[in-house]
Amino acid sequence: MGGIGLEKDPWNVILTGVGGQGNVFASRMLAKMLAAKGLWVTIGETFGATQRGGSVMSHVRVSVDRRLLSPQIPKGAADWVVALEPLEALRVLEGFGSPEVRMVLNDRPVYPMGVIAGEMDYPTQEALRADLDALSKEAFWLDLTGIAKALGSPALASTAILGAFVAKSGLSLTKEDAFLALKDSIPEKKLASNLEAFEAGRLAAGA
Amino acid sequence: MGQNSLKANVWDAGLCTGCGACVGLCPYQGFWEDDVRQVFSCSLSNDEGRCSAYCPRWNLRLSEIYGPPSNKGGSTPELGRIRGYRLARASDPMLRAKAQHGGTLSVLLAMALAQGFADVAVVAGKKESLAMTPALVSSPKEVISYAGSTLFVSPTVSGYHAARKAGFKRIGVVATPCQAQALAKIRSVSERFEDHPGDALSIVLGVFCGWTLSLRPFKERLKELGVGRLVAMDIPAGKGTLEILGDSGLAELPFDGFEPMIREACAFCLDTTAELADISVGSARTNEPWEEMRTWNQVLIRSERGEAFFSQAVELGVLEVREAPRGALEALKTAARAKKQKAIRALRQKTGPGPKLGYLDIQDPFLPKFLEAIETEGGSHEGAH
Amino acid sequence: MKELIEDCPGKRALFLGNEAIARGALEAGLGVAASYPGTPASEILESLALVASEANLYTEWSVNEKVAMEVAAAASFAGIRSLAAMKQNGLHVGSDFLLHLALSGVRAGMVLVFAEDPGAHSSVNEADSRYFSKMLELPLFELSDVESAKEVIKLAFEISEAFKIPVLVRSVTRLSHASGVVELGPLPKPRRNAVFRHEGFILDPDLGAMISAPVPLKRMLLQEKLAGLKARFEEFPLNRYFGPDKPETLLVASSVAVLYAFEAIERLSAWDKAGLLALTTTYPLPEGLLKAHLKAPGRVFIVEEGVSFLEQSLKAFVAEHHGELGQKRFLGKDEGTLPGVGELNVDVVAEALAGALGLSYEPVPKAYASKAAEATLMHAPQRELAFCPGCPHRASFFSVAKALALDGRGGFVCGDIGCYTLAMLPAGFQVIKTLHAMGSGTGLGSGFGKLGRFGFDQRTLSVMGDSTFFHTGLPALINAVHNRSDLLLVILDNQGTAMTGFQPHPGLAFDAEGKGAMAVDIEGVCLAIGAKVFVADPFELQETERLLLGMMGEKGEGVRVLILKQPCALSPQRKGKGAYEVAVDEAVCLGEACGCNRFCTRVFRCPALFWDKNAKKARVDDVLCAGCGVCAQICPSGAIQKKELVWAA
Numbered sequence A: 001m002g003g004i005g006l007e008k009d010p011w012n013v014i015l016t017g018v019g020g021q022g023n024v025f026a027s028r029m030l031a032k033m034l035a036a037k038g039l040w041v042t043i044g045e046t047f048g049a050t051q052r053g054g055s056v057m058s059h060v061r062v063s064v065d066r067r068l069l070s071p072q073i074p075k076g077a078a079d080w081v082v083a084l085e086p087l088e089a090l091r092v093l094e095g096f097g098s099p100e101v102r103m104v105l106n107d108r109p110v111y112p113m114g115v116i117a118g119e120m121d122y123p124t125q126e127a128l129r130a131d132l133d134a135l136s137k138e139a140f141w142l143d144l145t146g147i148a149k150a151l152g153s154p155a156l157a158s159t160a161i162l163g164a165f166v167a168k169s170g171l172s173l174t175k176e177d178a179f180l181a182l183k184d185s186i187p188e189k190k191l192a193s194n195l196e197a198f199e200a201g202r203l204a205a206g207a
Numbered sequence B: 001m002g003q004n005s006l007k008a009n010v011w012d013a014g015l016c017t018g019c020g021a022c023v024g025l026c027p028y029q030g031f032w033e034d035d036v037r038q039v040f041s042c043s044l045s046n047d048e049g050r051c052s053a054y055c056p057r058w059n060l061r062l063s064e065i066y067g068p069p070s071n072k073g074g075s076t077p078e079l080g081r082i083r084g085y086r087l088a089r090a091s092d093p094m095l096r097a098k099a100q101h102g103g104t105l106s107v108l109l110a111m112a113l114a115q116g117f118a119d120v121a122v123v124a125g126k127k128e129s130l131a132m133t134p135a136l137v138s139s140p141k142e143v144i145s146y147a148g149s150t151l152f153v154s155p156t157v158s159g160y161h162a163a164r165k166a167g168f169k170r171i172g173v174v175a176t177p178c179q180a181q182a183l184a185k186i187r188s189v190s191e192r193f194e195d196h197p198g199d200a201l202s203i204v205l206g207v208f209c210g211w212t213l214s215l216r217p218f219k220e221r222l223k224e225l226g227v228g229r230l231v232a233m234d235i236p237a238g239k240g241t242l243e244i245l246g247d248s249g250l251a252e253l254p255f256d257g258f259e260p261m262i263r264e265a266c267a268f269c270l271d272t273t274a275e276l277a278d279i280s281v282g283s284a285r286t287n288e289p290w291e292e293m294r295t296w297n298q299v300l301i302r303s304e305r306g307e308a309f310f311s312q313a314v315e316l317g318v319l320e321v322r323e324a325p326r327g328a329l330e331a332l333k334t335a336a337r338a339k340k341q342k343a344i345r346a347l348r349q350k351t352g353p354g355p356k357l358g359y360l361d362i363q364d365p366f367l368p369k370f371l372e373a374i375e376t377e378g379g380s381h382e383g384a385h
Numbered sequence C: 001m002k003e004l005i006e007d008c009p010g011k012r013a014l015f016l017g018n019e020a021i022a023r024g025a026l027e028a029g030l031g032v033a034a035s036y037p038g039t040p041a042s043e044i045l046e047s048l049a050l051v052a053s054e055a056n057l058y059t060e061w062s063v064n065e066k067v068a069m070e071v072a073a074a075a076s077f078a079g080i081r082s083l084a085a086m087k088q089n090g091l092h093v094g095s096d097f098l099l100h101l102a103l104s105g106v107r108a109g110m111v112l113v114f115a116e117d118p119g120a121h122s123s124v125n126e127a128d129s130r131y132f133s134k135m136l137e138l139p140l141f142e143l144s145d146v147e148s149a150k151e152v153i154k155l156a157f158e159i160s161e162a163f164k165i166p167v168l169v170r171s172v173t174r175l176s177h178a179s180g181v182v183e184l185g186p187l188p189k190p191r192r193n194a195v196f197r198h199e200g201f202i203l204d205p206d207l208g209a210m211i212s213a214p215v216p217l218k219r220m221l222l223q224e225k226l227a228g229l230k231a232r233f234e235e236f237p238l239n240r241y242f243g244p245d246k247p248e249t250l251l252v253a254s255s256v257a258v259l260y261a262f263e264a265i266e267r268l269s270a271w272d273k274a275g276l277l278a279l280t281t282t283y284p285l286p287e288g289l290l291k292a293h294l295k296a297p298g299r300v301f302i303v304e305e306g307v308s309f310l311e312q313s314l315k316a317f318v319a320e321h322h323g324e325l326g327q328k329r330f331l332g333k334d335e336g337t338l339p340g341v342g343e344l345n346v347d348v349v350a351e352a353l354a355g356a357l358g359l360s361y362e363p364v365p366k367a368y369a370s371k372a373a374e375a376t377l378m379h380a381p382q383r384e385l386a387f388c389p390g391c392p393h394r395a396s397f398f399s400v401a402k403a404l405a406l407d408g409r410g411g412f413v414c415g416d417i418g419c420y421t422l423a424m425l426p427a428g429f430q431v432i433k434t435l436h437a438m439g440s441g442t443g444l445g446s447g448f449g450k451l452g453r454f455g456f457d458q459r460t461l462s463v464m465g466d467s468t469f470f471h472t473g474l475p476a477l478i479n480a481v482h483n484r485s486d487l488l489l490v491i492l493d494n495q496g497t498a499m500t501g502f503q504p505h506p507g508l509a510f511d512a513e514g515k516g517a518m519a520v521d522i523e524g525v526c527l528a529i530g531a532k533v534f535v536a537d538p539f540e541l542q543e544t545e546r547l548l549l550g551m552m553g554e555k556g557e558g559v560r561v562l563i564l565k566q567p568c569a570l571s572p573q574r575k576g577k578g579a580y581e582v583a584v585d586e587a588v589c590l591g592e593a594c595g596c597n598r599f600c601t602r603v604f605r606c607p608a609l610f611w612d613k614n615a616k617k618a619r620v621d622d623v624l625c626a627g628c629g630v631c632a633q634i635c636p637s638g639a640i641q642k643k644e645l646v647w648a649a
């Protein structure tokens, strides 16, 4: 079983962000790494509006045994929220958070259309941080878009956040596991930069 | 709301003249066929917006567009300021043949450009579809190709905006009464805007106007009549008919059939003779047969500038002039007063009881005097304007 | 997708629900698959097409779902196992064929998967199409979880072939688009030899003609098959029971509701009181199995999404056998224990079940829930849907909106199905005023265009995409032309089925497997029908507007077609290759002032344009900008400037 123990069973992780940020890709990669360790994994995701700037969420559920699990995590049952966009984390907490939830957050906002158009306000960093701190047990903020940009593309934030999440949640998953999960699903020329981003995310999170 | 005021109080209320003053300022309004349309909705307020500020059918203060009463030049409530009253026509018969009547307007316009009264002139251009579109003319030679009247609305004032955008600083405009009112309103609010939009207006040549026809029903009628392409149209004096010259020949039809096509907004118009122009030109009314009469214009000279300008045209020999027959001015006054009285009645009916009076600003201290002068049967109070 | 055709029995792979369905078909020896793209079904054919040559399959994106069923049926008639896949609407589109296919029967196993969308995530309906099974007398399987979906599909093929009957399989978004771990089975290497036998006796299922007549005899045969199926389903391995032998309350569930019911019981720790009968074969129902489980409980709670299909069947069944089963109390949709619309989930079922069992369900502490709700309300602005940066539809609808407004004759747009349905929202200037099925925009337009004699003088525009044109738009267009309807049809040709992921359609020169195909020319087809046709590039706003205004037409003018051609911004040919570098010149930008009033961000609303509140200027986000250059044409002050970019071929 590769030595992965779960702090809870089923263990529930929600990855969230905005369409186009690579949320679906990240959830698949996480699930693949865990499945490769012999765990039973499900992903529930909302496609549809993913390419049009809408909110996107993927629910990853992990268990040691094969069992019937709803692909959608029940209310209040998220153990971790991994957010590529901080406002989306807040939205997720309203449905799935609890005082026990922990979070890894990319601090880069992606503004909704109404904000871009100057009709609505995006909350200030402070207000958003205060909300998220009050609604979680722990919240780790990282500049993952910055890390990704330094590696050549803001799109790499999705792999970087996985690295950070793996480090923070104590999953014993390495760059090697990331390699195995990625090698068949992305073009070869993108492999190296994604692995680098994974590793950079891990290090940024203190691994 | 700038645009919302227009939408609720002008367009949807059937008051829009189609003058074009609100068009071409921004992407929110457009002109198509003979109507202004809201294309997208704008959220600016009346204080910020130019469209409502310029519109002659929204919050119009007569005192502001006419300016303070002046002693020079007799001012009549029916016809506005009058410095001179003549019959005139182009000396060149070739030009007259192409013009609506005597070609006075075309001559004056060409001269304005040639003599540097204006760098560009805004005239009504005709499109294939019969719809009108303002055209900018800067060479005197081109003027003649815009001669002749079409009795539909032209968004001429939007051409003034276009000329300003193109960088012209001295712009002449051929304007119907509503268009002349819009230009006067632009002048009166000019200070409110950083770029002083009224400053570029150098001369306004007015066209008399009784009403305009709505384009769509008129086109349908043309189709029914099998007229083909419309070449010219006119209202021969005293005949109660409409002349339509198409490429299949001339038709003279009873006007009754066209009356329902008169643009709704024209029923609320207070001006027949383009009172706010420097010079106003209409068809002549004489005792001669129509064939002769139509080759003359009656001309009202209004401003000092207009007077100087007109004299120059006569001196240069491009205009022939003669005195108007006796009683002609009185007849014109009577007609103009009748139009004003009808419009005030229509406005009263539209706005119902209470102090509101359509597009006229009732705070205007000048308004009661004006109403009294017009509504008092027959009486002509000198100096009301 | 290597794992899809990995012949490595026992290995576990993470599959999308739709991939599990595809794998099931492959393990069953599939030969032919046909589909029409539609969320949430598209990935079934997409993944099969990817492995088509390696697995020696024939796969195609058919022109519509009816033809997909026909293509699949032909394979089955010739002895090749086949699959037709579609979203829920497709079953309705193809139902006429299916009605007859039920009677003619099939030969090699034929499975029809329809993926439904409870909650209407990516549909404009919430169809529950299960009644087709009863109506057409065809067996119905409902998939409940990714892990078992593959097995069910395999069984569906076997049963179809054994009973010579097409099998309907229902998936839903939460299954098709969920992923799970699947244990791979062996991949057969069938030797396929297609032959169509047709010279035997008409009622001979193997040698006769495949015809739905003589109707009474064929129906009798069909009903015999159903009786056999009923018996077969008693032993069906994926009709499962969980819970105590004699529960107080029995939950009966199908589809993903099985998972919700299971987890709800678990979350309420109610396995002592409640049992769960999870059914895969919901038509015809296995009567012995039902009797065995329905005897003990006094209460039966039916958990299903859509209409009360299972609930009604069970009520009828219990009424029929009340002597044996006794009085029951039924809970479900009919009396409101479960909501009548929308999706279910664990919480909805748990709450309902808690109510029924007298338990309480509070998954989140109240204080936390209200704090979270307040923070979201105060600080989380909604994300409105918008066309992508560089989307041709924004440009097209901008011109349509302008032309309609200028024309001023109360014109409106009959919409159709595709990304462009967003034109009912501010994203598309709210011009779409009717929206129904594929091709219906043009059918409705054809009808509106004949109302002139009743005084109707509004202009009618219909829009449809290139894929929709072929799907069902064409008959509607022919109808309009033939009947001289007063219609302006705008075809938004973005060169692919963009909404569902760029599947090819008959207008393109390649097929589902990426091989060369005959491209059918839309313009040529329209001309041949007899419509007046113009073609323009929607990015040329002035020209498009001019054409539209000129084509608005007069009463009784007949059909005009405007084809607006520009590939989708996300299409492989355009993605990452902007035509222009675009920037706002701050010194020129009018911002909020009269003359602009933030036209680009407030009205045009390309997501790559944003309003800088502090500077009070518009800006271009160069990460998001697709470089289409359209905004430079709409800026009233010329502040948006574009510089042409050159890309190496």
Ligand SMILES: Cc1cc2nc3c(=O)[nH]c(=O)nc-3n(C[C@H](O)[C@H](O)[C@H](O)COP(=O)(O)OP(=O)(O)OC[C@H]3O[C@@H](n4cnc5c(N)ncnc54)[C@H](O)[C@@H]3O)c2cc1C
Binding pocket: B098, B099, B100, B101, B102, B103, B104, B105, B106, B107, B123, B124, B125, B132, B146, B147, B148, B149, B150, B151, B152, B153, B154, B156, B174, B175, B176, B207, B208, B209, B210, B211, B212, B281, B282, B283, B284, B297
């Ligand atoms: C809508 C309309 C109604 C009129 N009603 C009357 C009336 O009731 N009584 C009367 O005496 N005269 C009326 N006239 C004026 C008359 O038709 C002649 O324009 C006028 O006599 C000048 O003749 P002209 O030969 O000097 O003009 P021309 O030398 O032929 O020049 C005509 C000028 O008028 C402009 N013009 C043409 N059509 C329009 C239009 N639709 N809107 C704005 N400008 C236009 C052209 O650009 C051109 O510059 C009307 C004119 C219009 C346009």
Ligand code: SF4
Binding pocket: B002, B003, B025, B026, B027, B028, B029, B042, B043, B044, B045, B048, B049, B050, B051, B052, C593, C594, C595, C596, C597
């Ligand atoms: S307020 Fe200004 S920007 Fe708005 S519609 Fe009027 S003129 Fe245009």
Ligand code: SF4
Binding pocket: B006, B010, B011, B015, B016, B017, B018, B019, B020, B021, B022, B023, B036, B051, B054, B055, B056, B057, B058, B182
């Ligand atoms: S009257 Fe003139 S300014 Fe007023 S709304 Fe009509 S066209 Fe615009």
Ligand code: SF4
Binding pocket: C584, C588, C589, C590, C591, C592, C596, C597, C598, C599, C600, C601, C617, C618, C634, C635, C636, C637, C638, C639, C640
């Ligand atoms: S449309 Fe042009 S002028 Fe107006 S806000 Fe945008 S960039 Fe500035």
Ligand code: SF4
Binding pocket: C389, C390, C391, C582, C606, C607, C608, C609, C620, C621, C624, C625, C626, C627, C628, C629, C630, C631, C632
């Ligand atoms: S060029 Fe303009 S309209 Fe096109 S994607 Fe960029 S910002 Fe949007």
